[in-house]
Amino acid sequence: MPTIMTVDDTASMRQMISFTLGSAGYEVIEAADGAEALKLAQDRKVDLVIADVNMPNMDGITLVKSLRAMEQYKFTPILMLTTESQAGKRDQGRSAGATGWIVKPFNPEQLVDVVRKVLG
């Protein structure tokens, strides 16, 4: 089963994503910020990363850049969680190497749809 990492400094979002994708049969690991995510990603292979943009310690954009610089994450899908008003962040994320984004707010069904598409 593919492993998905959710990276968000907001526990309720993390829980929601983790529970939703867990119920859909994926294995989900959680990280509270970019720095923690990077550490986890080094220890094990993650098949999809879903990361928030605004986080303490290491933000989502920096996380994308750091992951893309790692050999084993060159082609791994990375989705950013952004809001409608963050078009600028979206572009920054894309030039950093993000695969795409999920616009907040979203509901569990939308989340699972996107993930199914990305993971094929």
Add this chain to the structure above:
Amino acid sequence: MAIDLRRFHATFFEESLEGVAAMEAELLDIERVLQRSGGVQEADAERLNRIFRAAHSIKGGAGTFGFTDVAHFAHALESLLDDIRSGRRALDLEVVGLLMRAVDCLRAIVLAARGGEAPPAEAEALRVALERAQTAGRPASSAPEPVASTGSGWEIEFHPHERFFHTGNDPLRLLRTLAELGQLVVRADVSRLPAWDSFDPELCYLGWSLTLQKPVARSALDEVFAWVVGDCELQLRPIAAAAAPSDPGPKTEERGATSIRVATAKVDALVDIVGELVITQTMLSQLVEDFTPDRLARLRAGVAQLERHTRDLQDAVLGIRMLPIGFVFSRFPRLARDVSAMLGKQVELVISGERTELDKAIIERITDPLTHLVRNSIDHGIETPEERRRAGKPAYGSIRLDAYHKAGNVVIEVSDDGRGLDRERILAKARALGLVAPEAELEPAQIDELIFMPGFSTAESVNDLSGRGVGLDVVRSNIRALGGGVEVSSVPGQGTRFIIRLPLTLAIVDGMSLQVGNEIYILPLAWIAETLRVQPERVSQPAGGPEIISVRGEYLPLLRLDRLFNLPGRARELDQGIVVIIEADGRRAGLFVDELLGQQQVVLKSLEPHCARLEGISAATILGDGTVALILDAGSLVRQAYSAASLAAPAALGAAQAAAVSTTVH
């Protein structure tokens, strides 16, 4: 699939309120910096980022969980913060004031949403004010989708750039998604494929000409290609038309249950201990399976191990209920700001020890008493700036909040560098109220103690802060109800210090079992100063009043537990039983019982729903053999002892009290 989002609501609300508190704290700091620098200044970028992140998280969560009022308001707040963060809007005291009001309002909206209520009335006006404060108006969300309504489908030219894969995207995924929309005809364009020897497997050389034979909306196609528009050449030509789908999100609201957030490390520790416990249990059941007397030593060792693990488990479980006192402290910077502004005083609040942990139930109930003490310090303790300058002190008064562990207790101190207690006025007032006999001579510490007497207040005028009929006596009784105590010390002209002692938890107490007749009572160890056997000649009984015992020159009222609870005690003479000296709120009294049975930890069981509040009894517990024992309330026993003594013989009490105060130096 149906996921009930309500399960995440409690976390969301809790987190949002924490976010609001964090925003408030940062804003207060920013405001202080601005005030000191006298106006506009570059704000600390990281501070602004933290505030922004909090607003952003609340907005995101609120949108996801369907709290539109919260999301709407947080959005306005976030947008203004973004303008400030990016320098489009200057940060001055006016904006900080607006942000502060907005943060208050956001808290109210979150609380309203939690209670399933409508947002407060001022929310909308404040939201508009936030929007006006933005210089650059944000473009309204993108224009409504033109609904394409031509023909029967789309021609799509799709040529990914070479580095397409490096974003984690996959053309195949896009083609599959398109195929889900309708019948798709796919023609690959291989014209850009290089010669075999210069072929790089990490690059994308293929392109596609696609025909989608379904009249879907343009927006549906835009959505498919949204992530890759910058990474490919894309042309969309309609051959036909369709209508746009709509997708209403689910909306659910419910009153949140109380919850507690626990550090993962604490849960891990718990799991470890349970693991150990299971191993021990397995070991013990194997041992007793075919038990022979020669295995007794091993059984004993096993039981000892079981005991240790049980204790560890108990500590760990209690630890889960422990929260840092910072949860309470964090509300005081704002309180200090508002109160000092109202009184025209300048106050700086210094907080330390905020990581000290306390039981959640105590944390919740200590907030009001602490609030009262902090208000009290600003109102009565700290002088006006001129007064302070005249006294050679800095204009900014300082109030310190400190928490630390001491001897199994948590101690919280509230101290100020103000004018100190005015003992002359306190004494005069106490005499006027008849709390102190006109001719009685009192030590300074005894005078200070008077401020905790019911009905006592030295405030000359009733203002809307401290004069609301709640005195320090209520503070003290609230703290006593938690099994703690509060004392005051003061140096004229230099300040006042309130010292609060609290137990770590309300659930378990170290107690001494006392035998009285056929009953067993538990007295919490924290209250016991000493136990001794008293010779009958050391007792005096002035004129029909209670007995007074003399212990090393100290005179203490004596309570006989058998008489108090109307029990047939076995010990008639003092030297047949034991006197336990209990100490509460700086006063000591003797408690006469038949026997001490030993020390043990007991789990408190509240009597409240079943019995009305009983004088002298705080709770009950169940002993190892299944019998119920009542737990004594030392505070109320000491009070009873002294009120009996003062009714009978004020002179004797004065002597006893004076002795008590002089010997209670901790």
